[in-house]
């Protein structure tokens with residue numbers, strides 16, 4: 186599947202809430218497996234020849250797994266040329282030496298890009314505007330509807346997160 190078809194898959198997925206992020210790897214032609222990664226690691230993206238494998242820490246809550254997966258898909262879509270053999274993301278979504286890989290080509294700029302990609306994938310702007318009309322700034326209901334953490338949703342809505 187070429188890059189333009191892959192972007193179409195992502196656009197289509199944004200029409201459903203919660204965005205079916207866990208179906209996306211298969212639809213994009215990459216492998217995914219949940220695994221119990223070291224506790225400091227949220228996700229991993231590996232490249233073997235032309236094939237990619239994304240691993241998500243199965244010990245994390247579902248909302249975090251979804252965000253991690255969206256973040257790794259961001260690296261896959263935006264930073265494919267920098268992945269080398271692989272990368273690990275720590276709990277703050279920074280490339281780290283704690284895991285199997287220490288990818289120094291993925292820096293703060295790339296991490297910010299992957300986080301923005303993840304937020305836009307899981308909380309599409311149009312859907313946020315539409316549902317906000319209905320639910321207002323009810324962070325808990327909005328978070329549930331989009332399948333994200335209340336923290337992620339409060340950032341997206343630009344409202345204070347009471348438990349921060």
Ligand SMILES: [Zn+2]
Pocket residue numbers: 256260273274278279280295296299
């Ligand atoms: Zn990352």
